[in-house]
Amino acid sequence: MRKPIKGFSKLSKLDKIEWIAATYFTDADSAKQAITQYWNTDQKLQQLHDEFIENTITNYYLPFGVAPNFLINGKLYTIPMAIEESSVVAAASKAAKFWLDRGGFKTEVISTTKIGQVHFMYNGDFDKLRKFFKTVKPKLFEDSQHITKSMKKRGGGILDIKLINKTEALEDYYQLHATFETLDAMGANFINSCLEQFAKTFKSEALHFDDFLEAESHIQIVMSILSNYVPDCLVKVEVSCPVKDLSEDHSIAPHDFAQKFVQAVKIAEIEPYRAVTHNKGIMNGIDAVVLATGNDFRAVEAGVHAYASRQGAYSSLSHAEIVDDVFRFWMEIPLALGTVGGLTNLHPLVKVALEMLDHPTAKELMQIVAAAGLAQNFAALRSLTTTGIQEGHMKMHLMNMLNQQNATAQEKETIVAHFKNNTVTHSAVEAALSNLRMMRNN
Numbered sequence: 005m006r007k008p009i010k011g012f013s014k015l016s017k018l019d020k021i022e023w024i025a026a027t028y029f030t031d032a033d034s035a036k037q038a039i040t041q042y043w044n045t046d047q048k049l050q051q052l053h054d055e056f057i058e059n060t061i062t063n064y065y066l067p068f069g070v071a072p073n074f075l076i077n078g079k080l081y082t083i084p085m086a087i088e089e090s091s092v093v094a095a096a097s098k099a100a101k102f103w104l105d106r107g108g109f110k111t112e113v114i115s116t117t118k119i120g121q122v123h124f125m126y127n128g129d130f131d132k133l134r135k136f137f138k139t140v141k142p143k144l145f146e147d148s149q150h151i152t153k154s155m156k157k158r159g160g161g162i163l164d165i166k167l168i169n170k171t172e173a174l175e176d177y178y179q180l181h182a183t184f185e186t187l188d189a190m191g192a193n194f195i196n197s198c199l200e201q202f203a204k205t206f207k208s209e210a211l212h213f214d215d216f217l218e219a220e221s222h223i224q225i226v227m228s229i230l231s232n233y234v235p236d237c238l239v240k241v242e243v244s245c246p247v248k249d250l251s252e253d254h255s256i257a258p259h260d261f262a263q264k265f266v267q268a269v270k271i272a273e274i275e276p277y278r279a280v281t282h283n284k285g286i287m288n289g290i291d292a293v294v295l296a297t298g299n300d301f302r303a304v305e306a307g308v309h310a311y312a313s314r315q316g317a318y319s320s321l322s323h324a325e326i327v328d329d330v331f332r333f334w335m336e337i338p339l340a341l342g343t344v345g346g347l348t349n350l351h352p353l354v355k356v357a358l359e360m361l362d363h364p365t366a367k368e369l370m371q372i373v374a375a376a377g378l379a380q381n382f383a384a385l386r387s388l389t390t391t392g393i394q395e396g397h398m399k400m401h402l403m404n405m406l407n408q409q410n411a412t413a414q415e416k417e418t419i420v421a422h423f424k425n426n427t428v429t430h431s432a433v434e435a436a437l438s439n440l441r442m443m444r445n446n
């Protein structure tokens with residue numbers, strides 16, 4: 005029977021590994037070897053990674069790939085992508101190359117407002133609370149000046165604070181609902197610091213507000229936190245071209261392709277089962293760039309999916325139409341991103357990614373990330389509505405399958421050549437490899 009451990013966090017990295025290896029693995033030495041082989045030989049670099057999180061025992065590598073040829077508002081980018089799934093980078097690259105000759109991606113930042121809330125409980129007369137809020141509002145701004153000073157100088161800060169009555173949904177529940185402009189920062193720390201200051205001022209000032217009865221003056225602050233739902237931090241991305249220009253090969257007529265493509269998008273607009281997978285395809289592109297640029301993909305994921313449900317049912321993030329023989333494919337997506345703060349100035353590969361993108365502002369990064377998402381969606385839908393997804397995906401997945409079978413470099417070369425003209429499936433790869441090995445042994 006395994007026992008819990010006390011004080012694990014205080015152990016050294018080596019002692020943590022020793023304990024894990026001894027407790028959970030039948031072959032403790034191999035486990036230790038598997039864990040420590042990913043340590044970086046540069047101790048300073050390793051320490052930097054160790055200190056990103058807590059109880060770090062090793063590094064977990066993700067491939068860092070690039071998708072070239074992204075023409076966004078007339079500027080050419082090579083987009084860095086950190087992702088484990090085969091075919092995503094290839095798909096983004098292929099879509100970028102396709103749209104390169106058709107005007108590229110047109111993007112526009114619609115808004116950059118972020119939101120934070122102080123959630124509190126008040127048992128009393130709402131009119132008195134409203135009056136108190138009006139009186140205290142200037143002091144909420146004033147008391148947070150030590151936090152907002154530099155952000156204000158840069159052109160950002162607190163935009164507004166509102167009192168919201170939520171008692172119809174939950175007894176005694178109110179909010180201070182604040183909006184912020186955080187410029188090049190994702191803003192979590194700035195917003196949370198402001199909110200905690202609002203909460204402090206709000207609670208203490210309530211104690212001295214003359215109109216409140218004794219019970220009313222004791223406001224209970226439940227929590228102060230930014231929201232990852234950012235429907236007003238929105239970017240738009242679009243591609244379009246005459247339908248006749250959609251043709252690449254002659255397997256499907258451009259008009260038929262455009263119609264089928266639009267139908268596929270319409271299905272995702274009205275059918276949640278399909279919409280989730282459709283949007284997953286978009287997030288293939290978005291998450292990979294968000295990760296490579298050191299941004300918070302959980303925050304982005306949560307916000308994007310909430311946005312996809314904003315009309316009461318989960319729906320497609322992207323839309324398509326054919327008007328006057330012009331094909332148009334677009335989406336609006338909420339993205340709270342930073343190009344300063346967080347990991348952006350710390351992780352050496354994030355610095356590489358940001359330099360590769362020409363040191364973008366947060367607004368520029370929103371547009372680049374959105375283009376990667378739309379490109380991915382275009383590539384997936386083109387495959388789905390023409391060849392089927394498996395052909396391209398399995399072609400890219402071939403190397404993983406060969407690695408699983410411990411194929412040698414020479415075997416890989418022969419098998420890849422074989423599958424240039426044959427359909428890749430797990431059983432076909434296994435059969436081809438075993439044939440090759442049998443022939444060699446005879």
Ligand SMILES: CC(C)(COP(=O)([O-])OP(=O)([O-])OC[C@H]1O[C@@H](n2cnc3c(N)ncnc32)[C@H](O)[C@@H]1OP(=O)([O-])[O-])[C@@H](O)C(=O)NCCC(=O)NCCSC(=O)C[C@@](C)(O)CC(=O)[O-]
Nearest residue numbers: 091092094095097098101281282285383384387393396397
């Ligand atoms: C996979 C491809 C691109 C093959 O497409 P292909 O036509 O066989 O590729 P190709 O060999 O003719 O090359 C054309 C271009 O594709 C790119 N490309 C091609 N191969 C590579 C490679 N090895 N490394 C880097 N880039 C590559 C590259 O840009 C290349 O141009 P070049 O560089 O030669 O000038 C195509 O079939 C495709 O786009 N498929 C879609 C794949 C996809 O969406 N994958 C995501 C995983 S599936 C999923 O999770 C989501 C999904 C699909 O369920 C979402 C949904 O349902 O909506």
Ligand SMILES: NC(=O)C1=CN([C@@H]2O[C@H](COP(=O)(O)OP(=O)(O)OC[C@H]3O[C@@H](n4cnc5c(N)ncnc54)[C@H](O)[C@@H]3O)[C@@H](O)[C@H]2O)C=CC1
Nearest residue numbers: 186187188189190191192193194300303342344345346347
């Ligand atoms: N719910 C959530 O999403 C939460 C996320 N986080 C984490 O917070 C981190 C991001 O927080 P941030 O506050 O963005 O990072 P941060 O606090 O590390 O850096 C941002 C700071 O950089 C400074 N700055 C310098 N130049 C600037 C410019 N041009 N524009 C704007 N600010 C500039 C400002 O002081 C700003 O507050 C992420 O790692 C995220 O994972 C933390 C708590 C909750």
